[in-house]
Amino acid sequence: MSTNNFDKTIKGLSAQTIVTILSGIIEILVFSIMSRILSKADFGYYAALNSIFVIFQSLSEAGIGAAIIQKKEITNNYINTAFSLAFLLGTFFTLLLLLLSNLISSTIIDKSLEFPLVLVSMTLIPFSINSIARSLMMRELDFFKYGIIKLVAYIVSAIVAIIYAFNGGGFYAFILLNFINVLLLMILSFYFSRYRPKFVIKIGNVRSIVNFGGWLTLSRLIFSFYRQIDKLMLSKYGSIIVLGEFYRTKGFLDSIINQFESIFDTTLFPILSKGQDSSIFIRSAFIKSISLVGSVFMSLFMLFFFNAELIITIFLGDKWLDQALTMRILSCVILFSIYSRITDCFIRSLAYVKFYFCTCVLSCVLSFVVFYYVIDWGIEWIAAAVVLISFVIFLIKLCYLAYKVDITIIVIFKSIFKSMKYSIPYLMLGTLFLFYFNHNIGERIVFVFLFSLMLIFTYLFLPRFVGEVYYNQLYPIVRKYINVLKMFKVE
Template sequence: MTTKVVKLFKGVNWLLFVTWYTQIAGMLSFFILARYLSKDDFGVIAGCFVVQGFFAVIANVGTNHYLIRKKEVTKEDLDIAFTINFSTRTLIAIAIFLLANPLASFMKIPDLEMVLKVMSLSPFFIGLHNPAVSLKLKDLDYSAISYLRTITKTISTTLTVVITIYYQTYWAVVVGEIAYQAIYAIGSYRVAAYKPKFRVVDIQNQWTFSKWILLKGVASYSKNVCDNVIVSRNFVLSDLGMYKFSKEASNTVVNFLIMPITSIFYTGLSSYVEDNQQLVDKIYKFLMVISLLYMPVVFGGVYLSETLVPFVFGEKWADTSSLFALFLVMTFARNFNQVFSDVFVLIDQVKKQFLYELVSSVIVIAIVVMVSSLPLFEFAICRVILAYLVLLSMILYLSKMIPIRVGRVMKIMILPFILSGAMTVLIHAIDGYIIQWSDASRLLVLIGTGFVFYLGACLFTLNLLKKRVPDYRYLYESVILHSMSVITAKIGAKLSRR
């Protein structure tokens, strides 16, 4: 195994730890919020993050992407990145504060005005982040960043949970978000000792790259959240709360399982940009890992949704089970979309990506507006279908630039689809015998049985087919066997110390 791959695996270990920790903290916070806040409260939170997210996209000029993909980064590059980032974020903070009232009126959420004014502090603190942290990511050095994220998430989550329990208000989310960004900004200067300065000389090169990141981000975000805006204007606040809750609940699983892997995707593949064949090969392998990990979650989550949602989040959310199942299906497309979106940046085709995002956003928004009169569940079905059509169109468009093929992507999903389907048939059969059990016991048995069956079936199938299918051989030998050897070595080292 090459030094680069070994370093990548070490980076994965660090990132897996910190991301799983932060996601567990996030899941805990979300569970508490679901238990203590009302559907209307979730509606206010949804409106806040739709607006906040839009402005965050406008301010995200891709300075970290620029620094990571550049072969040699100078002090001047870091200073320019800080200048661009701080300036845009500060302008956005001012804009959110000044536009809070008309935005609250447009979203038809009166309580949103004060929330937005306070939340305008968040982009200001983001603008203070040290750009030199990107160099740590570029070198796959995740240790110090991992400590920073862990400490920051612990403090912000504690604040959110305590305020939620004692005051039962959506302000807990606002305080937690601002605390996170402020603490991370301070900590970023401990992680990376470099102190950036304002610099406008030679800013053009970096801004030329950044402006396309900004434009494609605006188009992409508009496409992704237009349904939330439609729901806020066409339905009552509690419906928006249900819609927001269902999306977030389905995303908790994605964030826990897939986020640690996708977080290193861009930095891990940045060294292959000069060789399209190698780059595409790594993309296929990455998609295969995602499919094998996440496909059974989608199948199992959809099957168990009617029991899982009220058991985990409370009976008041029982009527969102169908929405949860729908959005869980959509998260699979979201994972793949994120991968291919990063590929555009990797191959330096941000301008073409913007054109794609612009055209697809106009089409998606037009369709969403056309179906806005449908009942909430039927509206959500249309949104899920659109997500997969967008994914298909993105792959086809990308295939004009690199040798990636729709057929190969679909072929990657065949094995996890078959094994996940077999797992679902098995737990359905078992469920018929334990349907009268308590929800806790039933979920424990079904999830445990499904996990053991799927894991065993994967190992058996990959070992059986590794000589015939190169991708399976790579997954079995380079990922599974390597991971097992690392775990065995660590256990052996701990036992020897005793």
């Protein structure tokens, strides 16, 4: 497999990044508006509801879409069998959630969640079958097209949800947003993928899908528990207000992290699946990928860590300022989470789904044990536990993948540290700001402006200082956009 595939990945990342930046801006704007309209209790109820919904979503999708992407040779019968399985699974888990809604709501918080659970169950079927159309576009490397579809669907659903929230909809505004978003994604994805579904069940294809997707489904189920266990335990053993405070802060960061994680999922996984037989390509792609993460996302971490109060004031509102320390702690998850997602992409593309399942189980068990002990210590300790668990799980995945693709850990960490070396002066500058300034609103605005300006200057005019991988892989794309802007300026 030629390293040209990595160039395709970079182009895919570039297209996805444009859409992701737009999506991120819009999502932050929506969060900012919702944070000012809704109460902490509204966010707490939705956090509890969403934690259940995400788990059922992971079951209904069942790794079928990933099986379509990962398979080298694919037929119409295989795709139609996948669609039929997705529809059946979506129907089954919709009915299951309807039947269990009373029991789940009583167990997690109280019976006030029963009707909301009934409502969100209606989205499981469109979510499940949409995985087929989405995966077909990912298989064809139509990253930009699907990104635009996601953007349009989210904008429409967000506008309707905000209007409903302004009219006293409470946390039901989030349910409405999710319902419209999933429905539009399904309609637009099938239209633009040009796939016309047929109900076909071929036993041989079912075995193939289950063989890959079965382990992936179990993995995603456990992984969903891992990602939601903090909210589930807070809803059960904490208060709805505390849950709302923690979810609003963590949810804000997660919305940004998830946007970037989706870039790597939608671009790396399909291309790596095509190059899974070339160990040279896999090793090279992995080193380049983690180097790019260090070069780019270290800046995102620093912006959140050193400017937590200003970000909360602007995007969430003054009533959330008591969560500044929590946001500062959770910002450390940015790097570990994205590193971990990239490692997952390589593990899944190489079909090491059993190991992926084991790491998900370990993540879930470790989270439960740690949160059980720190749940009464305060939100800051829960945030620190999230960071610690993310780091430990990433380290385990990294060691396994390094062994499988024959890369030494020393080489990997050298690449990571080299990609982050540009951040040393910025870390020193940010630390001085935290310790030696009064932090009134004017100082915060001036600092973030100058800090961001210096980072942009570094990326644009000191690319070698940022890192060799950034200079060779991303900077040519950045320079191309700069040249385009110059042309417009001349005209």
